Amino acid sequence: MILSVASGKGGTGKTIVATSLALSISNVQILDCDVEEPNSHIFIKPEIANKENVCIPVPRIDETKCNFCGKCQEVCVYNAIAVLKDKVLVFPELCHGCGSCSYFCPENAIKEVDKEIGVVEFGKSNDIQFVHGKLNIGEAMAPPLIKAVKKHIYSIKTIIIDAPPGTSCPVIESIKKSDFCILVTEPTPFGLNDLILAVEVMRKLNIPFGVVINRSDLGDDKTDQYCQKQNIPVLMRIPFERKIAEGYSRGETIVETLPEYKEKFQEMFRKIKENNNF
Amino acid sequence: MKQIVVISGKGGTGKTVITASFAALADNKVMADCDVDAADLHLLLQPRIRQRIEFKSGVTALINKEVCTQCGKCREVCRFDAIDETFTIDPISCEGCAFCHFVCPSKAIEMKENLSGEWFISDTRFGPMVHAKLGIAEENSGKLVSLVRKKAKELAEKNNSDWIIIDGSPGIGCPVIASLSGVSCALVVTEPTLSGMHDALRVIEVAKHFGVLTKVVINKYDLNPDMSEKIVETCKSNDVEVIGKVGFDKSVVNAMVQGKTIIEGADGKVKKEVTDIWENLKQTL
Numbered sequence: 001m002i003l004s005v006a007s008g009k010g011g012t013g014k015t016i017v018a019t020s021l022a023l024s025i026s027n028v029q030i031l032d033c034d035v036e037e038p039n040s041h042i043f044i045k046p047e048i049a050n051k052e053n054v055c056i057p058v059p060r061i062d063e064t065k066c067n068f069c070g071k072c073q074e075v076c077v078y079n080a081i082a083v084l085k086d087k088v089l090v091f092p093e094l095c096h097g098c099g100s101c102s103y104f105c106p107e108n109a110i111k112e113v114d115k116e117i118g119v120v121e122f123g124k125s126n127d128i129q130f131v132h133g134k135l136n137i138g139e140a141m142a143p144p145l146i147k148a149v150k151k152h153i154y155s156i157k158t159i160i161i162d163a164p165p166g167t168s169c170p171v172i173e174s175i176k177k178s179d180f181c182i183l184v185t186e187p188t189p190f191g192l193n194d195l196i197l198a199v200e201v202m203r204k205l206n207i208p209f210g211v212v213i214n215r216s217d218l219g220d221d222k223t224d225q226y227c228q229k230q231n232i233p234v235l236m237r238i239p240f241e242r243k244i245a246e247g248y249s250r251g252e253t254i255v256e257t258l259p260e261y262k263e264k265f266q267e268m269f270r271k272i273k274e275n276n277n278f
Numbered sequence: 279m280k281q282i283v284v285i286s287g288k289g290g291t292g293k294t295v296i297t298a299s300f301a302a303l304a305d306n307k308v309m310a311d312c313d314v315d316a317a318d319l320h321l322l323l324q325p326r327i328r329q330r331i332e333f334k335s336g337v338t339a340l341i342n343k344e345v346c347t348q349c350g351k352c353r354e355v356c357r358f359d360a361i362d363e364t365f366t367i368d369p370i371s372c373e374g375c376a377f378c379h380f381v382c383p384s385k386a387i388e389m390k391e392n393l394s395g396e397w398f399i400s401d402t403r404f405g406p407m408v409h410a411k412l413g414i415a416e417e418n419s420g421k422l423v424s425l426v427r428k429k430a431k432e433l434a435e436k437n438n439s440d441w442i443i444i445d446g447s448p449g450i451g452c453p454v455i456a457s458l459s460g461v462s463c464a465l466v467v468t469e470p471t472l473s474g475m476h477d478a479l480r481v482i483e484v485a486k487h488f489g490v491l492t493k494v495v496i497n498k499y500d501l502n503p504d505m506s507e508k509i510v511e512t513c514k515s516n517d518v519e520v521i522g523k524v525g526f527d528k529s530v531v532n533a534m535v536q537g538k539t540i541i542e543g544a545d546g547k548v549k550k551e552v553t554d555i556w557e558n559l560k561q562t563l
Contacts, residue, residue: 008316010289010448015473036449037287037477077337077376077389098357098375137480138487140420140452165289165448168315168412168419172370188534190294194316200414205370218531242501249471249502 001278002159004178004207008194010165012184013214013238018162019043020253021182022128024265029157032132033174034164035118035145042251046123046130054133054148055114056097056141061088065109072101072110093140118145122152129154142170150174167197172205180272181209182235187219192226199232208276210235212268233275235268279434280462280563281442283312285485287477289448291469292497295530295540296552297445298322301404302541303556307441309402310430311409312423312457314395319445322539325400325407333397333410333425335418337374337389339367345386352378352387370415394418397426399433406433420452427457450484458488462563465521466494470505475512482518492518493562495555499523521562522555524548 005018015032019040022030032040059072059081066088073083080094081101092115102110118135133149135142142164150173153159163174175181181202185195195211202209211227216237227234238244238254238261247257255262272278284297297319301309311319339360341352346365353361356378360371379387394417397410408430410422427444434442446457446464458464464485468478478494485492494513499506510520525548533543540552 007289009318010286010316012290034449036451036454037480039288039473039476042472042476075376075380077374096373096375098373098377099355100375100377100380103355103377104380135451137450137483138455140455142449142451166315166419167414169415169417170449170451172415176370188531189321189537190318190534193318193321197316197414204415218528220535245501248473249469249505251472 002153002161002178003272004161004163004175004181005184006163006171006175006181006198007165007184008167008198009185009191012186012191014184015039015043015162016248016254017182017184017212018160020255020261021265021269022160023253023255024262025158025269026127027157028160029129029131029154030160030162031149031153032162033146033149034162035133035135035142035149036164036170038132038134040162041130041132043253044125044128044130046125048121048123051119051121053116054118054120054145055116056095056144057099057112058092058095058097058115059090059101059110060113061090062109062111063088065107067107069106071104071106075100075104097144117141120148120152129157143173146170146173167201171201175207176205178207179278180276181207182212183209184212184214185223186215187213187221187223191219192223195223196226199230210272212236212238214238215240235271236264279439279442281444281460282463282465282559283444283446283457283461284465284467285446285454285457285481286448286467287450287481288468288474291467291474293467294318294322294445295534296467296495297443298539299541299552300443300556302539303553304441304443306439307405307443308430308434308437308439309405309407310426310442310444311407312426312444312453313447314410314412314419314422314426314453315447317409317411320409322534322537323402323404323407324537325398325402325409327398327400329399331397332393333395333422334391335394335421336392337376338369338372338392339374339376339378340388340390341365341367342386342388345384347384349383351381351383355381392416395422397422397429399429406437408433420456423453423456450481454481454484455488458485458490461490463491463493463559465559466492467497468494468509469498470496470502470509475505475509478509479512479516482516493559494518494520496520496523498526500525521558522551524551
C-alpha cells in the first residue's frame with residue numbers, strides 16, 4: 001500500500017505527519033520525495049548506507065561530424081539547442097532528456113552524456129527503511145529525481161511518501177500511483193485556499209484522500225465547513241501545542257514529544273485501511 | 279527601480295505574510311505573486327482583476343486513432359511512459375517533447391498547445407499587482423513565473439515605480455530559480471527549526487550560485503531562541519546577514535483570517551518588528 005502525504009501549502013506539517021505515522025506502525029518504508037528541500041531525515045535520523053547519483057541524458061555534439069544542418073534545433077521543443085553558422089550551442093538546463101535530437105541527427109553527431117542532477121540516498125533507522133532524493137543546488141528539474149527515488153519502492157512494505165508542496169509537476173510525480181493520500185492543512189485562509197487546490201489535484205488523478213487538520217485550534221472553522229460540504233473525511237486534528245512546535249524545531253516527531261499520539265496515528269492508519277479496503 | 283523577492287526554501291515560514299506587509303509599507307511599488315502553483319498573496323491584498331490573460335505553454339501529444347497503424351514506433355521512443363498499449367496518451371505523463379510526433383511514419387500524432395493557466399493584472403489597496411494561476415497538475419511553472427515578472431517590470435517601468443515586491447515559492451527548483459534572476463535582493467524567511475535552517479541554507483546556496491544578494495529574516499524566532507541563535511551564527515559564517523527577527527504572535531493569524539496584513543491587523547510588537555525589517559532593507563539597498 002502506497003500512502004502519500006501532501007498539502008498544497010508548504011509548512012502545514014506534511015513531514016511531521018509522515019514521520020510520526022512511520023514511527024507508529026510497523027513494516028514501513030518512507031520515501032522523501034521533496035527532493036528540493038528534503039526534511040524527513042531530520043526526524044527519522046537514518047544511517048545512510050548507500051547512495052546513487054542520478055543523471056539525465058543531455059546531448060553532446062561532435063563538431064567534427066556535425067554539418068550544422070539544424071535538424072536537432074528543429075526537433076527540440078525546449079529550445080535547448082541553438083545551431084549557428086559554424087557552432088552548436090547546448091543549454092543542458094533546458095534539456096528534458098527526451099533523446100529526439102540524437103535520434104534524428106542525420107550525421108550521427110550527437111551523443112547523449114550523463115548530467116548529474118542529484119543523489120538518492122538509502123538507509124535504515126530501527127525497522128524503518130528510508131530513501132530520499134537531494135536535488136543539486138542550481139538544478140531546476142525535480143521530477144526525474146523523484147522518479148529515481150520511487151524506483152526504490154519496496155512494495156511488500158507500507159510505503160509512506162512525503163511529497164513536496166504545490167500542485168505542479170513535482171507533486172504529481174510524487175503522488176502518482178498512490179493508493180491513498182493524506183492532505184495536511186491548517187485552518188487559515190492560506191491553508192484552505194491551497195487545500196482546495198490540492199483536492200482538485202486528487203480528483204484529477206483519481207486518488208482517494210482524507211484531511212489532517214494541523215494546529216486545528218488556530219484560525220477559523222471554514223476548513224471544517226469545507227470538508228463537511230465536500231464530504232471529505234477529516235482523519236485527525238492536531239491542536240496547536242507549544243510542546244509539539246518546540247519538539248519539531250529540534251527534529252522530534254509528534255509521537256516522540258507526546259507518546260499518546262502514537263495510538264491516534266495507529267487508529268488513523270487502521271481507518272484508512274478499513275475504509276479503502278486495503 | 280529595485281526588485282525584492284521573498285523566498286524561504288521550506289514552505290509555511292511566513293513568506294506571504296512578510297511580502298504583504300512590505301506591500302503595505304513600501305511607497306510607489308508593484309507587487310508580483312510568483313508562487314504560481316499555490317498562490318496566497320491575493321488573500322491578503324484582495325485584488326480587483328483588471329485584465330485576465332490565458333497562459334498557453336507547452337504542447338501535449340494526441341494520437342489520431344483512425345490514422346494510427348499501431349506500429350509501436352512512438353512507444354519505443356517515448357522516455358516518459360506516456361503512451362499505453364492501446365495507443366492512448368496520458369497527458370499527465372506526456373512532457374510534450376514531440377519525439378513521437380516526429381517519428382510517427384503515418385503522421386498520426388498531433389501536438390496540441392496546452393492552456394496551462396491564467397495571469398492577471400490587478401489593482402489592490404496598496405497599488406498594482408501581477409499574479410497568476412497555474413492550472414492543476416500543469417507544467418512550466420518557471421515560464422509562468424518569468425512571465426509574471428516580465429509584466430510586473432513593464433508595469434513598474436510605465437508607472438516609474440521604485441520597487442517590485444515579489445512573493446516567491448518554496449523549494450529550490452524551477453520556479454524559485456526563475457524568481458531570482460535580476461533581483462536586487464533575495465530575502466530568505468526562515469524559522470528556528472532544524473528543517474527551517476536546513477532548507478534556508480540550501481536556498482541561500484542557490485541564491486549565491488546565481489550571484490544574488492541575500493538577507494535573512496527569522497520568523498517566530500522565540501519558539502526556539504537557541505536555534506535562532508544558531509541560525510544567526512551559521513548565516514554569519516556563510517557571509518549572509520540576518521536583518522531581523524519576528525516573534526510568534528497569534529494576532530498574526532487573526533489578521534490573516536480577516537484578510538489583513540500584519541501592518542493593518544496584528545499587535546504592535548510584531549508590527550514594529552516587521553516595519554524595522556523593511557526600513558533596514560531599504561537602507562541596505
